[in-house]
Amino acid sequence: MKYSIGTPPFETYGIADTGSDVTWTQCEPCTDCFPQSLPVFDPKHSKSYKTASCDSDACALVGSSAGECSNRNVCQYQLTYGDNSQSVGDVATDTLTIGDSSFKNVVFGCGHQNSVTFSGNVSGIVGLGNSNISIVKQLDKDVGGKFAYCLSSQPDSKSHISFGKDAIVKGTGAVSTPFDINPEQSTFYYLSLESISVGDQSFPLKQSVSSNVGGRRAGIKKTSANGNIIIDSGTTLTMVPSDTFESLKSELTKQIPKTPIDDPQGQFGLCYSTSDKIEVPKIVAHFSGTDLELSPRGSFLEVEEGISCFTIIPGSISIFGNLSEVDYLVGYDLKA
Template structure:
């Protein structure tokens, strides 16, 4: 989640596609097939806060070189991710996964489920797919996920293991099958078929749709068809439409579009690093450190310590934006100066700056100043109602870890386009319900 595309192995059939777009489902939408109707409308943001912190800790461990299992990533399928509908197999079997730029592996729960988390929809059964093929341990598909660790099954089937920050895990077979997104189908896409998926999953989705930067992600696997381009438009409103596009549909340009380069770590190519130079509140600017720690990539055997030209990861699978504590304190102090109402405490002590919604606060202009791109945060994403009558600032401090993440609430009401060939991320203010 480098840039070299490994599909000289002809794992895909080339097609001519003009681009395609499908809807994304807000995590708190009634359209989410696994949303628990008994939960309050604020339950999801509380989950998302906890998920943001555990995910950040997991990513930091990964960047520090923790663990070496084959096909391994630190992602938690719960809380705050936008859901993408897609299909696997022949005939197509409809399923849902979190659209995640912080993950590479596309996986779903599979029968037989020796240990699966509850989901309201049927679980994919590979026996019913004519195009499903388990990957042997000497196959190109298995090589794509890495061969430095892990063991084959007794039947010579390549295995994967996903581990999570809370000690949850997904274990299953590496396989190839037909992937259908909207009206477009792609043969022989490498996926994970999870038979043991334990831990604190809530069933918000059946798995993950990997949109990261390494070769196992679907963006790289479909490179001949989509040209390394995808874009999403996230609405802050649960009942409003969000979308994700690939290929020509994902070219972001026109009035208001601004672009910033991304970089990747040679040791961990999953993540898209941006250079966030400063954040301003009503014209008062507060700088950030220019680059991440020089030990990003960690000390894993055979991997030298490396640096990366960037100081924040943009991550659609993380809800809140995490920034350094000193920057957060400066922003909080400035917001309190510019917002005349009196702050109140979050009853659960999680969010650092809150106001009563009865005061109808006017949020000053908050701008993220990336290298070459100024992105004004949508007020609907920078302050959010977390309980009845209480609205809180959705940027939080990284007091427990040395990592910054630009989360999806800071990306709402923008068309956000990734171009893996140009290595840029482009932001364009957009009404996502009309995109």
């Protein structure tokens, strides 16, 4: 996601991540940083940059991600992600510019020690989760809890993200499903995925991730369904319980008239040679109140030249990843 930080605006890119909250970018002086092809943000060149003191509201907003107070009384943050990526640095405020709109005093992380598994034109993360430090919540009076993105499956086509009144998904074919929040993990958007079907065969998912998922905020209607899968734009693959995955794999091998081959990366559960075109059967995610047919371009991915693999894998946590979201405009309304 392209955005700018500072005055004058310094343009950079971050991974738009609905599965985390804190927005951070690599900052000079970069004592231990990953290589990035873009210039690194230098806070000395921004007139509006301020570090947050340890007793400030900005420091309190970081919450459980706060690290120790520095000897200069600067609030620190410390983040570790599921793939073991890490970022440590100063909590700060500065002007954030998205598109033509600028927002003053946005709390973010100025990362001085960072190690990540991603690469490319990226300087950090844009946190779009549900807790108060996220960009969506910090800009609430301007964007009203709404954002939407369209992830392209084509490498030569741009993806798009929008906020506020431009982020309303409507029209023919638009469908919706409620999300749940676990009060103990307020970052995550839990959906209720009842089953996944391949062709006319349907395979259920267990309905509840834990007894306390589904505590909804005031003003949002409680549904009978508790969430059992996290929708996460920052995770590539979709993960489901192993019994559900094995059922999907078995059915796919029946419906795809080709012989599976070994996964060269040891990460995927079902792969085929692409020497002949794979005819992907219709795969539908059946959410609470709606059905979503997954894009064939996101369901199988060419992981190496000539080898294509199924992008749903078994996992200990159920996650609806970004490849299952491609080719759709996916909207979030935190106040629906």
